[in-house]
Amino acid sequence: MPDAASLEGEEPTLDRLIGDLKALEMLADGWDEAARNGAHARAEAVDALNKEAFRRLIGALKDNPEFGNALKEAARDEVVYAVLRRHGILRPSLYERVEAALETVRPSLVSHGGDAEVAAVEGKRAEIRFLGACDGCPASQLTFYAGVKKAIQDQVPEITEVKQAKGLGGGGSDGVQFTSPFANYGDNEWTTALPLDDLADGETRFIDIDTHSVIITRFADKVSCFKNACAHMGLEMTQGDIIETILSCPHHGFRYALESGECLTAPEVQLQPHAVRVKGPNIEVRIIA
Structure with a gap:
């Protein structure tokens, strides 16, 4: 004392x-x-x-x-x-409530060598930054949507927009693999999309899985999968032009960064991600309805 x-x-x-x-x-x-x-x-x-x-x-x-x-x-x-x-005289700030919501999923992130922090809370918008292994991980979109964003919007309904802030770099995985703490599904729920060797670095494929059309991309060690539907009107973009890493919707010109799914035309929306993993020689996808 x-x-x-x-x-x-x-x-x-x-x-x-x-x-x-x-x-x-x-x-x-x-x-x-x-x-x-x-x-x-x-x-x-x-x-x-x-x-x-x-x-x-x-x-x-x-x-x-x-x-x-x-x-x-x-x-x-x-x-x-x-x-x-x-003593309950003051209510927790919006920032504190977002932080508390993030805390509910933090143990799952930490269990995979990652973490996240509240980068900003402004008005009805919150920005979350991934840290450690989550920063740059190919599974980060699934983790963000199914874990972080859902927790914040469920627990802090005043926050109507949750965005992923730019990472600090240095995280992610060393190979074309991923593990998301929110992707623990049975093997029968995964569908083989194509062999990994059939998708070259920098290549984008439009393929059908059952009744779902998807976009699968590979950039360096990152494999991503998105629903083949423009966030504008939900139309398929199979005939869209791809210049470097940018996909342009053939219908109304909305442009998307294929590395992240971010919409460059309307930053408040983006492509819907599907769970994707590399298992053995194959790329497998789990469709998120």
Whole structure:
């Protein structure tokens, strides 16, 4: 525990105060059960007293026209903010709620050597950046749509647009393989599309899998698969022109980056990805309806 005398005149930081609380908790671990229960009950009573005091204080001041601005200013202090949040006086920010949603899928990302961070939250838009093995992984689109984006939109409905921010580089896999934590399907759900050796680096193929038309691309070590449907009107793009890595829809000219599926004409939309993997000599696809 810190020496109070040595800290005289210093303003304690949030980290130091939390550290003091943790030190007390560790100290209490050595007490007998009755002493621990008594200390816990006292802490709960003090917590309840503080919460009720804050509730009454807010109730008494809320009609003051300057109160809202004063509270926002006070909450800029990390200690004030932490205490008000603990007692429910302040609601979590949109950024914090997006971060909390991301936290629900983070264990899955970490289990595959990757991670993600909130790059930005502006208005109703959130941007998420993949880190580690997820950054540049051929499975990143599936992970983003089936895991990250779904979690955020399910838990933070105010966020209507979730985008993948540009990665920092240095991640991904060393070979033409991928494993997504959100692609754990039975082998009977995968369909062989074509042999890997039949798809050259930089090549794009339009093929039919059962009743579904798909676009399969290979760029260096990344194999991707998209639904063959323009995000504009859902029309197939089999006859579209491909210049380098850009596919142009033959119907209305919408342009797509085949490496990512991003729409260059209307950045708010993109091609729908399908799960894809390389197993043995073959490229296999799982259709996402």
